[in-house]
Amino acid sequence: MRDFFIANNISSCQGNINYKTAAILKRDKILIHKTIMKKNKYSILLPTYNERENLPIIIWLICKYFDESGFDYEVIVIDDGSPDGTFEVAKQLQEIYGKKRLVLCSRGKKLGLGSAYIFGIKQASGNFIIIMDADLSHHPKFIIEFIKKQEEKDYDIVSGTRYINGGGVYGWDFKRKLISRTANYITQVLLRPGASDLTGSFRLYKKEVLNKLMEHCITKGYVPISFVDRVYGESKLGGSEVYQFVKGLLYLFATT
Amino acid sequence: MIKLFEWLFIFFLIMGPWTAVVTNFVRNEFTKKYFTVIFCTPFVLVGAFGIISLLIIAYRVFTFNDCIEAEKELKQQIKMAKADLTKKGLKL
Structure with missing residues (x-):
């Protein structure tokens, strides 16, 4: 104006x-x-639980790359009542970056990743949704690549993948690589989903597509990403995650 | 068709005739001549599938790309971010 x-x-x-x-x-x-x-407009969903050290850095990086690119964006932090004071740090960041860029949601207790995304989508004002981990294992520089990839052929979904040329991981020992590869292989064989990185969670969606996830999605673009293992805090991969994975896999096997 | 039924369909497609031959329900010159081959087929298939799977997974584990540069870049950016945010008034 x-x-x-x-x-x-x-x-x-x-x-x-x-x-x-x-x-x-x-x-x-x-x-x-x-x-x-x-x-x-791109809405980045950042579900957090005990990420007080990672959060300022990831937000700084997101803003840096977006401001350089000129795309319109907002970051939505969905905190599950972290006891380490993640939300207080988020409030400080909001003062720096403004309420337009940084939207904060706090949900009193740990309700889980899936519901955090559903909650976040409702708050999102963008027509594209980006989901990523807040632990710095997903580098924000790839978001710009996702956006460019999306624009190439107007993809419904762009997924980061560690498994194709140019993608990869850092700081993973043999065991973790084995688990990752095995889980993906079994899923590929049983479900034949035609997707490269199934256990990753660094993706860009059209909002209406994500809203109707159960409906058909035909076009998919892939961007190779590097996955640098978290520097701060502890990984949340444990026995219960493996159990949840197997349960989910069998559920999909029997229902799709 | 759901994935489970796809798998079951293939399973019964192979195991049905196989059971008929192995239990002598079906008997002719062909089955007599190739009884051992027919008997071994499912085991060989499962074994081959297992071995191929293991080889594929092993290959993928060993060729999993290590992004050493990505880690260096991130470490550097963490420093930059901290310095910049502290300047902007963030208490870490």
């Missing part, structure tokens, strides 16, 4: 008709440009 007025002022100050036309053209160009840029 500011540019609009500036352009108008120029046109009223100048008596010369050519100046006027130029100013109007310039104004239109600005408006068109703004409309295109405004079209897409």
Whole structure:
């Protein structure tokens, strides 16, 4: 709007008709440009539980890459009542980055990742949703690549994958690599989903697609990502995660 | 068709005739001549599937790309982020 007025002022100050036309053209160009840029907004969902050390860094990185790229975005932090004070840190960050960029939601207790995403989608004002881990194992620089990939063929989903050329992991020992590869292999064989990285959770979705997850999704783009194992805090992979994975796998096996 | 039924369908497609031959329900020149081969087929198939799976997984584990550069970059950016955020008034 500011540019609009500036352009108008120029046109009223100048008596010369050519100046006027130029100013109007310039104004239109600005408006068109703004409309295109405004079209897409990306909402990044960050579910957190005890991530007070990682959160400032991931948000700093997200803002850095988005501000450089010029895409419109917002970060939605969904904290499950972390006892380590993650939410207090988030509030400080909100003062730095503003309420428009950083949306905070606190859900008194640990309700889990899945419900955090559902909760987050409801708060999202963007037409694209990005889900990622807040523990710095997913680098925000890939989000920009996701967006570019999405624009290539207007994909419904763009998924980060550690398993194709250019992707990878850091800080994984043999055991973890074995578990990751085995879990993915078994899933690939049993379900034949036609997706590369099933156990990863670094993806970009069209919001309406994510809302209707159970419906068909035909187009998928992949961006190779590197996965740097968390520097701060503890991994949440334990026996119960393995159990949940097997349970989910069998459920899908018997229902899809 | 759900995945479970797909698997069951293939399972019965192979195991049905196999059981008929092994239990002598079906008997002819062909089954007599190749009885051992027919008898071994399911075991060989399962074994081969297992071995191939193990080889695929082993290959993928050993060729899992290690991103050493990515870690270096991140470490550096963590430092930058901390410095910048402290300057902006964040108490870490």
